[in-house]
Amino acid sequence: MSTLATPETSRPVGLARLSFANRQALSGYLLVLPALLLLLGLVAYPFFFAITISFTDRVVGEAGHWVGLKNFRYLFNQPSFIKTVTNTIVLVVVADIAKLCIGLGLAVLLNQAVPGRGLMRAVVLLPWAMPGFIAFLVWKLLFTPIGGGLNLILTDTGIYTGIIDWLGQKSTALPAVIIATVWRGFPFWAISFLAALQGVPQELYEAAKIDGATAWQRFRHITLPSIRPVILIVTLMSSIWTANSFENVWIMTQGGPSDATMVFPVLAYFGMQTQRLGEAAAVSVAMIPALLILVFFVTWLIKDDD
Amino acid sequence: MESIESRTTLPATFERGWSRARRKPKLRKLGSLVGVYVIMLIVAAIVIFPIYWMFTISLKLPREIYRLPSLVPQAPTLDNYRELIEKKHFLVNIRNSLIVASSVTVVSLLVSSFAAYSIVRFRYRFRGLIGRVILLTYLTPSSLLFIPLSIIVARLHLGNSLFGLIVLYLTFSIPLSTWLLSGYFRSVPPDLEEQAMVDGTSQLGALFRILLPLSLPGLAAVGIFTFTGAWNELLFALIFITSEDKRTVPIGLQYLITGDVLLWGPIMAGAVLAALPVMVLYFLAQRFMVQGVTAGSVKG
Numbered sequence: 353m354s355t356l357a358t359p360e361t362s363r364p365v366g367l368a369r370l371s372f373a374n375r376q377a378l379s380g381y382l383l384v385l386p387a388l389l390l391l392l393g394l395v396a397y398p399f400f401f402a403i404t405i406s407f408t409d410r411v412v413g414e415a416g417h418w419v420g421l422k423n424f425r426y427l428f429n430q431p432s433f434i435k436t437v438t439n440t441i442v443l444v445v446v447a448d449i450a451k452l453c454i455g456l457g458l459a460v461l462l463n464q465a466v467p468g469r470g471l472m473r474a475v476v477l478l479p480w481a482m483p484g485f486i487a488f489l490v491w492k493l494l495f496t497p498i499g500g501g502l503n504l505i506l507t508d509t510g511i512y513t514g515i516i517d518w519l520g521q522k523s524t525a526l527p528a529v530i531i532a533t534v535w536r537g538f539p540f541w542a543i544s545f546l547a548a549l550q551g552v553p554q555e556l557y558e559a560a561k562i563d564g565a566t567a568w569q570r571f572r573h574i575t576l577p578s579i580r581p582v583i584l585i586v587t588l589m590s591s592i593w594t595a596n597s598f599e600n601v602w603i604m605t606q607g608g609p610s611d612a613t614m615v616f617p618v619l620a621y622f623g624m625q626t627q628r629l630g631e632a633a634a635v636s637v638a639m640i641p642a643l644l645i646l647v648f649f650v651t652w653l654i655k656d657d658d
Numbered sequence: 659m660e661s662i663e664s665r666t667t668l669p670a671t672f673e674r675g676w677s678r679a680r681r682k683p684k685l686r687k688l689g690s691l692v693g694v695y696v697i698m699l700i701v702a703a704i705v706i707f708p709i710y711w712m713f714t715i716s717l718k719l720p721r722e723i724y725r726l727p728s729l730v731p732q733a734p735t736l737d738n739y740r741e742l743i744e745k746k747h748f749l750v751n752i753r754n755s756l757i758v759a760s761s762v763t764v765v766s767l768l769v770s771s772f773a774a775y776s777i778v779r780f781r782y783r784f785r786g787l788i789g790r791v792i793l794l795t796y797l798t799p800s801s802l803l804f805i806p807l808s809i810i811v812a813r814l815h816l817g818n819s820l821f822g823l824i825v826l827y828l829t830f831s832i833p834l835s836t837w838l839l840s841g842y843f844r845s846v847p848p849d850l851e852e853q854a855m856v857d858g859t860s861q862l863g864a865l866f867r868i869l870l871p872l873s874l875p876g877l878a879a880v881g882i883f884t885f886t887g888a889w890n891e892l893l894f895a896l897i898f899i900t901s902e903d904k905r906t907v908p909i910g911l912q913y914l915i916t917g918d919v920l921l922w923g924p925i926m927a928g929a930v931l932a933a934l935p936v937m938v939l940y941f942l943a944q945r946f947m948v949q950g951v952t953a954g955s956v957k958g
Contacts, residue, residue, distance in 0.1 A: 373781070379861055380780030384788055387773035387832050394807070394829045395795040401806035458701065466694055475702050478709060481940040483890035485908045486933045489915065490712045493922055499723040501711040508729070535708070589797075596799035598893045603915065617801035617893070624805055624897075633805045640802070647797045654793070 403640070405633040412627040423634035433635070435611040436619050440639075443530060443615065444594045448587055450534045455541025456583075460575070462542070463549045473546075480539035488603040491532035495519045495604070519605050522612040529613050533600050537590065544586045548579035581653060588650045592643065712933075716926035723922055738923035739931070748928055750903060751910035758820050758906060759888040762827045766884050767877060769828070770835035775865050777836070778843040779851070789840075796833035803829075804897055811898060818900045826894050831884045838883075842876030843869060886936045907932045 370378070406423055410416030427433045462473055479487060494501045495518035506512045518528045556574050565573070576583075598617035601607060607614035607622070616639050623632025715723060717734040726732065742748045777789050807826065816822030850872070851864040859867065870877065892908040899905055905913070911928045914921060 376780055377782035380776045380782040380785065383772040383776035383780070386769045387792070387836060388788060390769070390825075390828055390832060391792065391795045394810070394826065395798055395803065395833075396791070398803045398806035398810060399798060401810070402802060405806060405809075457697075461694060461697060464694065466691060468695075468698070472698050472702065475705055478705050478937075481937045482709070482933050483886070483908075483936050485890060485892045485911070486712075486929045487708075489911065489925065489929050490708045492915070493715060493926065494708055494711060496920075496922070499715075499727055499922060501707065504727050504729070535704070592797060592799065596801040598801055602892070602896075603912070617799075620801065620805065621893075621897075624808065629805055629809070636802045636805065643799070643802075647794065650797060651790070651793060 402633050403637055405629055406637040408630045410629045410633075412629060416630055419630070423631050424638065426631065427634055427638060432611045432614055432619065433638075436614045436616055436635075439526060439611075439613060440595055440615050442526065443533065444591050446530050447533050447537065447594055448591060450530070451538045451541045451590065452583070452587065454534070454538045455545050455586075458538075458542040459545035459549055460571070462546055476539050476542055478539075479536050480543070482536070484536060485599045485603055487536045488532055488600050491528075491535065492519065492604045495528050495532075520609060522609055525605055525609060525612045529600055529604055532604060533594065533597070536600070537594070541586055541590070544582055545579060548582040549575065552578040585650065585653050588646050588653070592646050592650070595639065595643070712926050712929050715922055716930050718923060720921075720923060738927040741921075742924040742927045742931075746910065746914065746924060746928075747902070748907075748910060748931070751905050751907045752931070754820060754904060755889055755906040755908075758823050758827065759885045761824045762831055762888040763881050763885045765824070766828055766831040766835050767881055770832050770839050770880070771865065771870060771877075773832070773836045774839035774843050775869065778840050779848060779869075792833045792836050795829070796837060800830060800893055804893060807894075808897060817898055818904060820904060822898055823895060823906070826898065827888045827891060831887060834887075835880050835884055838880050839873070839876065842873045842880075846872045882939050886939060889932075889936055 407418055407420060408416040409419045409422070458476060462469055462476070493499075497503060497515045497517045497520070500518075502518065503515055506516075516524065518524045552575065556578075557570055560570050560574060595615075596617055597615070598621070601613050601615050601618050602621070605613045607618045616635060620632050620635040623629075623635055626632070714729075714731045716738055717731045717736070719733070719735060719737060722728075722732060773792070777785060777792075811817050811822055811826070814822075816825060846869055851868050854864050854868055855861065890908065891906075892912065895906045895909045896912065899909055907928070911925060911932065914925045914928065
């Protein structure tokens, strides 16, 4: 197959005897080949390569030796790794719940026929249209003790007149990162839910109203079941991204203060800078099992959808 | 592509709802209407304030930022923009980002069109498997890959080059573009292409002369998504670009915040310059998406 340049030039000579179905198949393979080779070479291969590296004591410039589970044993005894695991769980769970509530609430709200709804939808899209790293730069600025907007608002309105170093103290750093992450992420949820809501037949609501169902009952028994698949897919995909997001933590805190906001990608990045690639790879590989479960459900749901 | 809530992962169904809003019976009680507006105002304030703050800080000098903080700039100035461009070589960053993002867009659209065309229109063994592999590569986060990729990139001598960055960005733009384009292609009835092929057009001719022109709104939307995704990427650029003259926009700004003193004025000026083109492009894309994906989602 590799000797044939394109289906067009080769067909008259070599493929004249091939049946239509075989020619079809060959063209199909050739067309998908560039994409497939690139993805196998630069996604699939590195993925498995990462797993093998994590079982070696590889450093930059040296292939290293097989050390079995040593890197993982080392990691699980590291306080910073334990902190990374708990931070990631807190970040994903809290951000997911916040985005679910805000997204669902806004979607229901924007699905009402109120004047000004179109403008509001455009406004809600803004954080999503903004480049992620810019959004987190701006939030880093907002959380700055002096010159940042948040403390200014608090003092101007008289809510709290002290100076809070939001990103500099352990107790507020992770909540601050979560707030910025939710701000950037909720529009996607709202939009997806709104689209799903508009696919729900209006007759269901009218019938329920005639039967005397309250607004909450209509939401609970019509809205929620109708958009359940969308909620599931959005939650799963968003969890994958949030658990692996680098730029929110990197730009705002770089994992600090003292690991209070450390997450997997940032820890792996620091590990790579120490040149000990085996240990750094083990950080990323340690989250593969959790990731696989999420990915399995996503692909299963998407297959179901088709 | 940026990982979180990447704009490019919009389900096709969204556009359907977005474009033609359904009328619901008007809210009866004035009270609940007031409640709706109060919530909307709060949400709008929370969304807009950070963006407003970005603009105002970019117009303020340090004296005004730190010593006399106020919600409205007292003496707006463009000095920050001047400093960013003259002293921080921001135009070089913008040029590099433009080169990378437009190359990724062109190559990605071409390769993904071929792949999507193959998956949608051709019948062969493993077609389903190949489609699945492409979806799986889309779900593989780049934070899992950067350590092995650093070894592979060094082996291929692609480190510290814009070309290397372009190749790496293709790994996340191609799966997404292929996935989205497959949706558009499926919505185009195959009859026209079949007719053209009966008339003697080659399969590639049918793709370029019939299928792609018919999918133009979709191509535009996917193209803009790919462009903004490459424009925004931070992690790979941070790892693989080491010399100053090859820094892209995210890296240029990133280095401004790792210094000892945070020059918020120039940083926010850079943020405005980096965000504006993307946000404008993005709203243009919305229009295309509405036309394009409405057709694309018919397959339901």
